[in-house]
Amino acid sequence: MSELKSRGFLLKQRAFLKLYLLEHIQAHKLYGSQYIDELKREFESYGYSPAPSEVYKSLHELTNDGYVTREKKILGEEGIGFQEIIYYQLTEEGKKRADLYKIQMKEELDRCIGLLNKAVRDHYGPVSKL
């Protein structure tokens, strides 16, 4: 998860998605496009709609980094429409490392929020506390 060390301008999208995916995977075992739907719904009112491929890439990276394992299943009735889907599941190792990831992400989120709030203060007067 090298994107956490970058310290550039703002947080990278994929780091953000991974934070959500780690939690969603822990909460309920779903397959790829279901997480995509969840995320789209979740961020809809924030004017953000993650591209499917970004979510898949995030899932691949979590897999490659050993956070999660994949489990293929076939969906649908015999004979007519088959559909392969892939379930994701946190590994034991992944659970521990997810905690560390969360801690690092908290710092990064705070940094970014701080930077954006500074811009609001600098250009639109003091930030309201409500």
Next chain:
Amino acid sequence: MSELKSRGFLLKQRAFLKLYLLEHIQAHKLYGSQYIDELKREFESYGYSPAPSEVYKSLHELTNDGYVTREKKILGEEGIGFQEIIYYQLTEEGKKRADLYKIQMKEELDRCIGLLNKAVRDHYGPVSKL
């Protein structure tokens, strides 16, 4: 300033820099590398150090979009070290449009802060109000 309409994940760096540059240029007429120094100092404690070329590109775009005009000067003593520098200055048109730009940026900043705060709430509990 088409980067304001994107509505992707987070704000683009250059849009952010332009907001600062428009205000800095209005506040005091400096040349390029002086704005760079100002910005670096300003964001230092936020773990963000804009690359010089990003600032120059932002200044070029502000120029091309008619917000500012450029004025070349020669710095230094005759005979030995000459140094060409470029001062920037808001146009009349630029002042008006900068206000519009600020309004649009406010929305975008709020959207991004909202998205990041949501992540903090979702993963680390309710956001403290201080």
Next chain:
DNA sequence: CAATGAACACTATGTTCATTC
């Protein structure tokens, strides 16, 4: 056909270095 993911394209950003006075 829906889900997956690879390939491709494009945009944003960072790095290097030539120029110029």
Next chain:
DNA sequence: GAATGAACATAGTGTTCATTG
């Protein structure tokens, strides 16, 4: 030599489309 900015390289993200069962 310091400032400027072009050229280049890379990263990040979005789009399209082939696969496949």
